[in-house]
């Protein structure tokens with residue numbers, strides 16, 4: 001079987017948003033990520049949004065069981081996974097029902113018509129067949145018997161029909177690959193490698209993929225194929241990386257940069273577990289992964305390893321940080337380095353584990369008893385999770401402090417083309433382990449005092465077990481600066497509290513000054529949009545849209561949430577109108593209002609999904625209109 | 633490079649130390665007469681005798697009276713969080729197999745707030761020595777009942793008597809299949825040191841319960857076992873390879889009855905040959921568990937000594953072995969290759 005391409009009309013388009021939707025058993029995540037991989041090879045710029053239910057196998061055919069994967073690809077620089085799909089692939093009635101309303105009017109819908117039987121329609125809650133009753137009238141609908149065509153293609157392979165049917169996602173992938181003139185060979189190679197251990201499954205998938213492709217070519221129902229020209233990328237080597245993988249790699253690289261073996265103490269939790277999975281594979285990088293009995297032991301073991309001179313890391317999501325809080329307080333008090341990765345998800349309590357939110361910010365900044373300052377760094381995109389991980393480790397090691405690294409379900413699971421960094425150009429991280437005494441007592445004996453500090457950074461001199469002559473005791477009781485001896489005197493406590501805060505504040509000296517993106521120069525725009533974490537792409541896309549309308553809009557993005565970059569206050573002070581869009585009820589907004597006394601406005605969304613560019617656009621328009629009203 | 637820390641530790645030959653070398657400069661702040669003092673002295677003496685190295689010794693504790701212990705040892709030490717010492721120590725021991733890691737804990741710390749970490753550490757068999765000071769009371773919080781207090785204990789939090797059934801720490805440890813389980817008490821320094829010595833030598837997690845008198849909130853809790861006049865009738869010494877017998881003249885013993893259960897017997901009634909020979913090396917922990925069930929509390933004849941000592945794979949060693957094995961198979965990890973592992977494309 002060969003794949004021929006004919007002269008069927010090829011139309012050039014600049015960008016496309018495709019959403020694959022089906023039952024959780026239909027392999028939509030695999031289909032979507034495969035389509036993304038070949039699209040990256042064009043190369044087009046891509047941004048993805050996977051979305052799946054929390055249950056491993058929610059009841060088949062129901063709305064609750066629908067899993068989807070959205071991909072935005074283009075011939076130019078794009079930021080978000082796209083607001084509304086141009087194309088919806090619906091593998092069953094539930095998928096159609098769940099996603100139809102989001103499709104652009106006049107958009108393309110490809111349905112697996114074989115699955116629109118009475119039973120499936122009923123499960124999806126359709127009283128009548130939406131394909132016949134006018135429901136899909138505003139769209140260009142292609143009804144394709146994907147199940148039947150897949151079974152036919154696999155007939156001679158020898159697989160049971162039930163197994164053959166499972167290849168129908170490859171049929172859909174083949175068809176889409178034809179429609180959007182995607183490269184074919186990489187997927188064929190990939191199927192051959194991925195399913196090498198099972199000849200029959202491999203053959204079934206290959207044939208279904210090709211059958212889908214050929215269906216597009218031969219069926220006389222599609223009037224055109226589409227082409228999206230290569231996007232202009234900066235030169236370099238690229239890969240497509242999901243946020244959790246990039247974050248795991250960043251930790252490994254930081255461990256090499258610091259020459260400190262990586263120790264991960266972790267308890268499985270969605271959506272953070274993939275970091276544990278990735279690191280567990282990397283034993284030949286000297287990475288020790290410890291699947292602990294609970295979240296507390298995940299943090300405790302990481303801190304124990306850190307005490308021993310390793311790069312101690314613990315990973316979790318929302319509920320896990322509540323349990324780890326006491327250990328983080330101890331780390332802050334002992335002044336030991338440690339990185340706590342929080343992949344935020346919808347809360348409170350168990351919430352919606354597979355949906356994204358940014359609502360842990362106040363918890364990580366303030367959510368411990370006592371005054372326990374902890375630095376916070378947030379990843380803004382899948383690729384940036386790599387840089388953010390290294391930055392969190394740098395701060396932790398150099399300042400001997402626990403550091404929170406925030407990501408979220410969106411950054412963790414989505415992916416983007418990522419230009420590989422020049423590893424040799426990354427600066428080393430120096431733990432400066434002490435191996436000689438730093439104190440002489442009254443009798444002239446040399447000893448080690450654990451809380452002797454650098455006068456600029458306030459970082460303490462750090463000796464690890466195994467160093468002869470530097471034996472010392474530390475603990476969670478308040479201690480004297482310098483000697484570290486238990487000290488209950490209250491003025492000492494005030495001094496220590498101030499010192500721990502001063503150390504946190506000093507970190508801002510090591511953070512680059514914040515650059516504001518304002519085409520009219522600092523303070524020139526009428527409104528400043530402030531983003532943090534994963535709101536970055538949508539806020540930037542929204543800002544660009546409003547600029548196209550001729551509006552003066554500035555933007556600033558925060559990677560460091562505690563301490564803030566030292567010029568943030570000055571930047572905020574230059575704008576009369578400030579908006580802070582967040583996937584929470586206004587947490588960064590609260591922090592900057594409290595800190596800088598600025599009259600910022602919160603743009604809040606808590607629907608478990610990222611902002612759309614259009615939402616930011618309209619928030620900016622609203623903000624400017626309000627200002628005009630106020631002036632008149 | 634990956635294992636820089638573990639190999640950087642130098643262990644020069646230092647002359648044998650004395651107890652004084654192991655005493656820190658901190659003033660010991662337990663109540664006068666507290667059993668903790670004896671344990672501290674025994675530990676300091678033992679480590680000097682064993683030729684242990686101060687720089688490679690780490691004491692980790694949680695919260696409670698006993699958990700102040702690390703401050704008094706002239707070694708590396710961490711006074712951590714209530715109940716969490718085994719978790720902290722596990723990370724340290726796995727990351728640094730070159731260290732001798734001790735956990736000092738109490739009945740509340742280990743068995744109440746930290747119960748989960750304790751059993752999981754025991755089942756993994758991490759190379760840690762866990763020393764549980766059992767005084768059957770909460771001392772630091774000024775006298776509430778603990779998870780080892782007897783039913784009916786009248787305390788400030790249980791003015792009408794406690795209702796909870798206590799844990800038997802030795803049974804609990806054996807239930808978790810701990811590879812070294814022993815019990816000793818604070819009035820017999822020689823026995824205590826011998827048990828601690830064996831715990832120190834054991835590869836894997838060693839669990840030692842020490843009956844410790846809290847003379848302020850639970851004075852005399854172990855008097856039956858520790859006092860000179862009653863000891864003979866209440867303390868059943870466990871000696872590996874020897875018949876289990878007790879009493880002033882060895883007139884009592886432990887024997888397996890026709891019902892298949894262990895019983896306390898008069899040697900005269902059953903004959904010497906019917907006495908159970910203690911075997912701490914049995915792979916199956918059932919007999920050790922049975923021994924731990926002989927007494928429902930320290931007011932009945934109670935076995936003291938090493939219940940179980942078996943050789944099993946040690947967790948930290950296994951972790952290191954797996955690392956070396958994968959490295960042998962795949963070579964030292966190449967970061968640049970890792971970043972390219974899911975396919976790349978080049979833009980000119």
Ligand code: SF4
Pocket residue numbers: 661662663665666667668697767771772845846847848849
């Ligand atoms: S309260 Fe009891 S256990 Fe605590 S130090 Fe005093 S005597 Fe010892």
